[in-house]
Amino acid sequence: HETGAYLIEAFNDKLMAHTAVVISPLGMITKSSAFARSELIFVCNKMTGEPVAGVTLRLIQQRKEQAVVITDKNGLAYFEKKPVNPSEIEEEYGSSSLILGQKGNDFVLSDPYYYYAGEERQYVVHAYTDRPIYRPGQMVYFKSIVRRLTEAGYQIYGNSDVEIKVTDARGNEIYRQTLKSWQRNRRWEVISLRPRFRVASRIMPHLKLKNTKSRSTKSK
Incomplete structure (x- = not known):
């Protein structure tokens, strides 16, 4: 060509x-x-x-x-x-x-x-789950680390509201809550999956930082 x-x-x-x-x-x-x-x-x-x-x-x-x-x-x-x-x-x-x-x-x-x-990336979010795949009735443990990019480098985005939404592989919302970020690593949050939850489905956390235009997600 x-x-x-x-x-x-x-x-x-x-x-x-x-x-x-x-x-x-x-x-x-x-x-x-x-x-x-x-x-x-x-x-x-x-x-x-x-x-x-x-x-x-x-x-x-x-x-x-x-x-x-x-x-x-x-x-x-x-x-x-x-x-x-x-x-x-x-x-x-x-x-x-x-x-x-x-x-x-x-x-x-x-x-x-x-x-x-x-x-656009003023914020970086790392979202972790305790395993890659879940089955109906299992407990999901996850946590996230939010950092903000400043002139001096990355800083912890602490003491601020973060809206967390979790979806399955089909995009169905299974969890939504607004939590307060800590200055240090946050404890594990827990979700109890419904008995009819799709078998062997992946969990996708999505985080939205309050009072900003940033919407970030990075799953591991």
């Missing part, structure tokens, strides 16, 4: 889906600073690993072009990001960014999902 950016569509009488596909010898690696205030980009040939100079890179935020840079002889370029006014952030797009690169007919995209958490 010729290099370029392509749109693939699949549809029938009632449904339609589409996705973008880029065929290119170019590869991109991005590195964001703390709070994603700046970004270092390296563009190379995916087959040889050699740096590629002269690639035009465009930084897109909120569907708008914010900056344009060109890679140097080492394949490097640097973006200094402008702060985004929270009142102007569209919920559908968040404050995440996308980098588009082009040299001639060759294109390259930064993965919009790869560092999305780096854009």
Whole structure:
């Protein structure tokens, strides 16, 4: 296939889906600073690993072009990001960014999902269960650790309200409660599964931090 950016569509009488596909010898690696205030980009040939100079890179935020840079002889370029006014952030797009690169007919995209958490992640949540699979009537033990990213690094998110919702593998809610986070590791919380609970189902904890726009989950 010729290099370029392509749109693939699949549809029938009632449904339609589409996705973008880029065929290119170019590869991109991005590195964001703390709070994603700046970004270092390296563009190379995916087959040889050699740096590629002269690639035009465009930084897109909120569907708008914010900056344009060109890679140097080492394949490097640097973006200094402008702060985004929270009142102007569209919920559908968040404050995440996308980098588009082009040299001639060759294109390259930064993965919009790869560092999305780096854009919005002010909080990190680790949720633990005592086992991966449960059967009807069993007791579920779980606990969570919430940390907040600050200028000085991560800090414990203590003495604050955290809404906890637990669902099974089908998305059915089996537990919801608002608990107070502690400065130290919290004790294990307990859920008693119903006798008709789906056999061998996984438990998925979801945590929402009160008075913030952050909603995080990370199950182990």
